[in-house]
Amino acid sequence: MTNSNYPQTGIIILAAGNSSRLGQAKQLLDFKGEKLLQIAIDIAEDSLSDVNLVVLGAYKEQIKNEIDFQSCExxxxxxxxxxxxxxxxxxxxxxxxxxxxxxxxxMLSDQPFVTKELLNLMIKTQLESRKGIVACRYGDTLGVPVLYTKKYFEELMQLKEKEGAKKVIFNHLEDCEIIVFERGKIDIDTQEDYDQLLGKKA
Structure with a gap:
């Protein structure tokens, strides 16, 4: 959804991993009748973003066969x-x-409780605060979903292989607005995580 009242926002959904600890493509796990990656794509499409992009890697062909990518690149x-x-x-x-x-x-493809309301709040919070970063807090950390204005694009591009984008957040806490999102700590790395998400006993 494009809205000229807000800065031009691009959403990047990271969905390239091979889910090594799970043993199957977590992007394609079902949750409430939808696949996790499809949930993320649909939320992005319904938000105030202007363009949405998904990064694929492992399981690329399988994912392309099972996900509707009409609303994103x-x-x-x-x-x-x-x-x-x-x-x-x-x-x-x-x-x-x-x-x-x-x-x-x-965004990631395995945080099932991210909503369009959260993404819109992040976009609105940036506009109101004029901060260069808007990050989510859950547990004892800050992380994704996370918004960066273009003044941080160069620094993000210079990250080394094992450095996450989180490093840029902590380098610039004075320019970071924080949104509490406790359900952000729920992601799917193992079968146990997935069982807990579905309410099954471990």
Whole structure:
């Protein structure tokens, strides 16, 4: 959904990993009748973002066969095994090259309780606070979803392979607005995580 009252926002959904601890593509796990990646794509499409982009890698062909990508662009990270930051940089590079965005919002494909309301709140919070970063707090950390204005694009592109985008948050806490999102700590890395999500006994 495009809204001219807000800065041009691009959402990057990171969905390139091979879910090594789970043993199958967590992007395609079902939750409440939808696949996790489809949930993320649909939420992004319903938000105040202007363009949405998904970064694929492992399981790329399988995912393409099972997910509706009509509302977003796909880019591929051939080096997905190098970690999340490599996928983030592939997505950010595509955003910079193809779209005149003022800011990006980074999402994962396995945080099932992210909502369009949360994404919209992050976009509105940036506009009101004028901060360069809007991050979510859950547990004892800050993390995704996270919004960065374009003044941080270069720093994000310079992250080393094993450094996550979280490093940029902590480098600039004075320029970071924080939104409490306790359910953000729920992500799916193992079968036990998935069983708990579905309400099954471990």
């Amino acid at each position: 796909i880019v591929t990270n051939e080096n997905w095994s190098k970690g999340l930051s490599s996928s983030m940089k592939v997505g950010l590079s595509a955003m910079i090259e193809n779209y005149a965005v003022d800011q990006i919002l980074i």
